[in-house]
Amino acid sequence: MSLLGQFRTQVNTGLLRRKPWFFLRVARHFLANLLYRRKTCLRSMVVMINTECNCSCRHCFAKSFENDPFRRARLTTAEMKAALREMVREGVFHFALQGGEPFLHPDLDELIVACSPSRSYITLVSNGAMVTEEMLRRVRALGVDKIAVSIDSYFAAEHDAFRGLQGCRERAINTLRTARGIGLDIAVAVTVLNDTLHTDSVQKLLAYAAAERINVEINIPQPVGNWDGRTDLILTDGNFAYLNDLHRKTPRIRRDLYPHLGRSGCPAVKESLYMNVYGDIFPCVYMHISIGNIRLHTLRDIRRNALAVRQFAEYVPRCLAGEDREFIRAYVSQGFGVPKPADGFRIFRLPEPPRRP
Numbered sequence: 001m002s003l004l005g006q007f008r009t010q011v012n013t014g015l016l017r018r019k020p021w022f023f024l025r026v027a028r029h030f031l032a033n034l035l036y037r038r039k040t041c042l043r044s045m046v047v048m049i050n051t052e053c054n055c056s057c058r059h060c061f062a063k064s065f066e067n068d069p070f071r072r073a074r075l076t077t078a079e080m081k082a083a084l085r086e087m088v089r090e091g092v093f094h095f096a097l098q099g100g101e102p103f104l105h106p107d108l109d110e111l112i113v114a115c116s117p118s119r120s121y122i123t124l125v126s127n128g129a130m131v132t133e134e135m136l137r138r139v140r141a142l143g144v145d146k147i148a149v150s151i152d153s154y155f156a157a158e159h160d161a162f163r164g165l166q167g168c169r170e171r172a173i174n175t176l177r178t179a180r181g182i183g184l185d186i187a188v189a190v191t192v193l194n195d196t197l198h199t200d201s202v203q204k205l206l207a208y209a210a211a212e213r214i215n216v217e218i219n220i221p222q223p224v225g226n227w228d229g230r231t232d233l234i235l236t237d238g239n240f241a242y243l244n245d246l247h248r249k250t251p252r253i254r255r256d257l258y259p260h261l262g263r264s265g266c267p268a269v270k271e272s273l274y275m276n277v278y279g280d281i282f283p284c285v286y287m288h289i290s291i292g293n294i295r296l297h298t299l300r301d302i303r304r305n306a307l308a309v310r311q312f313a314e315y316v317p318r319c320l321a322g323e324d325r326e327f328i329r330a331y332v333s334q335g336f337g338v339p340k341p342a343d344g345f346r347i348f349r350l351p352e353p354p355r356r357p
Helices: 003-010 020-035 078-091 108-114 133-142 157-163 167-179 200-210 237-249 299-306 325-330
Strands: 046-047 094-100 121-126 146-150 184-190 217-218 272-275
Touching: 078 108, 078 299, 094 108, 094 325, 108 133, 133 167, 146 167, 157 167, 167 184, 184 200, 237 272, 272 299
Parallel strands: 046 094, 046 272, 094 121, 121 146, 146 184, 184 217
Antiparallel strands: none
């Protein structure tokens, strides 16, 4: 599929009228990727804005940040907004705001505005179980572009049991329909395991998404959160090959290391970072090893410092946190069983970035 075709499957090109500055930033990033093959630019931030949730999912990692073992206070709304504005200045044009359940954040509207909606593409990652049409219309008016709803099984009983909330799947499907109806992009986020990938629960869900032209974001099991240290859950090579083949046949089914804006491979640090509610910056959503803290260090210094790790500077063809067994053994495993966040300066043998003035 062409680059334009890839982009059109992910983003509603009607945004060109609503957000011309966003498209200019995307074009600049794409040209930089083409012209400067050795250079990388930050484009995406996943931001945990809260840990509160109406579900109790088996694979949840937000709960591991509910109580900080280092007794730190969470970022205030003012601090979170300042961090989001700093991310925009550093070139970020895609924000994925998640929790917990982001719709439970009392100051969600202020955080959306801090992402500079006219210049950014904003995704809210939700379980969809408590979202009303009024909520969706409100966030769309503020500049949100996409709702990604987590669904784990085609069958309601299985999904609801996994999420710990009866009626969750039905409400999630209704959220997708309502969001699409008012003009939001939509996606289904699916976590697949070795023993679920080929079952009817996942296969029928993928078929449903294909029939409805809904994008699917594949999440693989990672040894974090409730699965801390569970390397036995890592997908087999055969199943990774199956997912790659699935994407070639159906480009709407994606992982974040598939071709995007002229690059492919794990985007951790190079193009994407993750921040939790305490301001810790991680290489990615599933690597809970801190490489700095937004209260103490600038985002630019954090990223520049971490790029000294070879795998963060290169486009590795496998997910570093949940697929590259050599990287997991050498680095990620050092964070197993310890209070989170694990110390990235020690694990990656990095100096601490300069402190903020």
